[in-house]
Amino acid sequence: MKKYWLIISFALLTTSLFSQGHTININIDGVKDSTLILGYYFNKKMLVQDTTFVNTDGSYTFKGDDKLNEGLYIVYLQNQTYFDLLVGSDQQFNVRTSNANLLENMTIQGSEESNDFLNYQKYLVSKQKEAGPIQEQIQKASDENTKKQLQKKIQGLSSDVKLKYETTVNKHPGSFLSLFLKATQEVEVPKMNPPSGSSNPDSALQRMRYDYYKAHYFDNFKMDDPRLLRTPFFTNKLDTYFDNVLLQVPDTIIKESHRVIAMANANYEMEKYLIQHLFNKANESKIMGMDAVMVSLGEVYYLSGRADWVDEEFIKNLQERVEKISPNILGKTAPDFKMQSYTDEFFKLSEIRADITILVFWEPECGHCEKEIPKLNNEVWKKYSDQSIKMVAVYTQWEKDSWVEFIHNNELHDWIHLYDPYNRSNFRNNYDIYSTPVIYILDKDKKILAKRIGADQIPGFLDHHFKLK
Structure with a gap:
């Protein structure tokens, strides 16, 4: 008992x-x-x-x-x-x-x-107070020796702070304090030498330093530890990487998104946060082509069933969205179609020969179209008509009178004007047309170079394109 x-x-x-x-x-x-x-x-x-x-x-x-x-x-x-x-x-x-x-x-x-x-915070504040007057003296100093002496004092303060950091971290291994303080430290890029015989050593060295910084950006972050989520800097650090460190190219963002998420595979809460945050970031991005990132993350994590925290309605809506976006991602061949013109001729997109095809979906009753279409004619077509360019304008409705009247009134006769009166081409789904105007730029093979771009942005895009060519 x-x-x-x-x-x-x-x-x-x-x-x-x-x-x-x-x-x-x-x-x-x-x-x-x-x-x-x-x-x-x-x-x-x-x-x-x-x-x-x-x-x-x-x-x-x-x-x-x-x-x-x-x-x-x-x-x-x-x-x-x-x-x-x-x-x-x-x-x-x-x-x-x-x-x-x-x-x-x-x-x-x-x-x-x-x-x-608390003591670490107080120590940082005290060292910042010491550094302030010294920094002011450096700004005012005209003598180089004086500047060097003052800079040594600043270096000494930095060494003191580093020692305090190391002492505090080592005192609490595995603790949140240690995790937090490590995450506040910026990655140090080691000294590097450009490859021997490099034609542009400065450029080569800059690229080497960038590649190192990118690869080691999260070295001080334990990405599978959810305690990092309850800090004031984690999400900012994450967004800085994806917004400022990485080149804003969809393929690069896709690759790095999957790499960063994989760092958190050992922890459900952290992985869930990263998936949600990066998916929403891509979905809300105003940068052209980032819908490809949303599609990739959606397919790998949500539509695969891996994201078990979302409901069936979300999955259904996402599936429909992905199906509409997938055919017109940058770099893909534009979906082909055959439509008739207002003069009852038939044109097939793939058979229109030009180095550049500007494809615009519009309707005359659209207030934005009333401004954008004439601008497209005056600022794009008239400027580049001597290049190998074709303008293909798809009328998204069926009533011909107002459409033909707008063409004549705005002298758009050099364009190829098409419409689909019997809705056989499925252009709305293939090109994700839920509003107008929508502009695509296609290369000679009808691969999508740009999409959902404004008329005022096209000249700069074309100038860059022809310069590269």
């Missing part, structure tokens, strides 16, 4: 140890607010975790039966000031500070990890 109670007692003790939840007591001298808000960083936003009301002794307590997800949290005061609070594995601790200077007067007891993050 004693043995039975001993087992029960040990089980209760173990359960208590692992389900102690969180208790964060906060005292702020000089503050008489009735409430405090505990928030956390996620996807460039601050989300509310909890709200607490002032205790009878003037303190505040955030308390719960479950542990908080580890991450960087924010404590908001009613006067709209706030301070960051690192919440790691130890979640039973006390915070004391003063409204006069929240960070400078803050102390933390009960969590060594949270306290060491």
Whole structure:
């Protein structure tokens, strides 16, 4: 019987140890607010975790039966000031500070990890204060020796900060603090030498440095650790890579999207976030051709059934969208069609011979078309008509009178004007026509060079194209 109670007692003790939840007591001298808000960083936003009301002794307590997800949290005061609070594995601790200077007067007891993050913050602030006057002196200094001495002081401060960083990280291996501080560090590109005999050493060296930086951009990020999601910089770091580091070419973005997602394969939450974020980023992109990224991510992760968090309606709508976009992705051969002109001649797209075919879908009743079509004629056709270019204009409706009248009134007789009165070509689905005007630019083999481009953008595009040719 004693043995039975001993087992029960040990089980209760173990359960208590692992389900102690969180208790964060906060005292702020000089503050008489009735409430405090505990928030956390996620996807460039601050989300509310909890709200607490002032205790009878003037303190505040955030308390719960479950542990908080580890991450960087924010404590908001009613006067709209706030301070960051690192919440790691130890979640039973006390915070004391003063409204006069929240960070400078803050102390933390009960969590060594949270306290060491606080000390690290204070240390950075103190070194920044030291560096400020020195930087000003460097700007004013006219003597080179003086500048060098001042720059050595800055280097010394940087060395101090680096040592503080290394000491703090090594003290807490595997902790959120260590993960967080490592992720704040920029990748260092090593010294490199261009290949011997290079015709353009500077260019070769620049490319080598870029390739290294791109390949090692996420070295300081443990991409399968979801704690990174609750930091103020992770999503910005991710977007900087895809927006600024990478060339804005669909094939490059597709390849890198799959590579980055694969880094998180070991963690469901992190992989889910990356899939959703990169898919939405591609879907909302205003850059021409990025719909190919959306199609690739959609097919690999959503339509394959791998993204088990979405419902059937989402999958159905995505499938329909992918089917409409897939035929007209940049680089693909434009779907062929045969249509008749307003003079009852028949033309097949693949049989129209030209180095460049500008294909526009429009209708005269469209207000935007009324402006864009004449502009296309004046600023594109008249400028490039001596080149091997053909203008193919597809009327998306069926009533001929207003269509023919617009052609005559705007003197568009040099164009090839077509329509599909019996809806046999399926052009709306093949070219994803849900509004007008829509402009495609095709090469001599009818491969899609550009799409959904404005008339004012075409001259620059064509100038670049002919220059390369």
